[in-house]
Amino acid sequence: QVQLVESGGGLVQAGGSLRLSCAASGRTFSSYVMGWFRQAPRKEREFVAHITWSGARTYYADSVKGRFTISRDNAKNTVYLQMNRLEPEDTAVYYCAAEVGSASTSPASWDYWGQGTQVSVSS
Numbered sequence: 001q002v003q004l005v006e007s008g009g010g011l012v013q014a015g016g017s018l019r020l021s022c023a024a025s026g027r028t029f030s031s032y033v034m035g036w037f038r039q040a041p042r043k044e045r046e047f048v049a050h051i052t053w054s055g056a057r058t059y060y061a062d063s064v065k066g067r068f069t070i071s072r073d074n075a076k077n078t079v080y081l082q083m084n085r086l087e088p089e090d091t092a093v094y095y096c097a098a099e100v101g102s103a104s105t106s107p108a109s110w111d112y113w114g115q116g117t118q119v120s121v122s123s
Contacts, residue, residue: 002026002112004096009117012086016121020081022096022114030074033099036081037107038092038119045095047105049081059103063089086121094119 008020020036035050049060049070058070067086072079079096094117097110104110 002029002032002098004098004112004114006094006096006114006117009094009119011120011122014087014121014123016086017082017084018086018119020083020094020096020117020119022079022081024077024079024096024098026077029077029098031100032112033101033103034070034072034079035097035099035103035110036070036079037095037097037110038090039095039116040092043092045107047107048094050099050103050105051079052103059105061105083119086119088121088123090119091121092119093117 003025005023036048037045038048039045051058051070055072067084069082096114098112099110
């Protein structure tokens with residue numbers, strides 16, 4: 001069982017930056033693939049990025065590639081999402097997720113979810 005708590009959301013102007021954090025409970029954090037998803041109003045939840053258990057491999061949605069960076073610190077049971085050059089289209093609730101097994105871009109494949117943190121980008 002893993003419990004996930006996101007933090008770091010807020011309101012920022014276009015072109016600005018935010019760093020999201022996701023603190024995980026449980027002693028087996030390092031065995032999980034970790035990911036970030038987002039959901040804008042009236043839209044489906046969509047994949048943003050994921051990172052393998054070792055941190056050696058990462059994968060990004062095309063819409064955030066080159067602007068967002070996912071990382072993890074297994075000693076702190078924490079995964080991060082550094083978001084740079086934010087755009088109004090990035091406005092959404094951002095969710096942290098954990099998965100046992102192979103990484104997937106489908107929300108249905110993920111096992112554990114945080115409660116979400118709001119990111120709002122003004123133009």
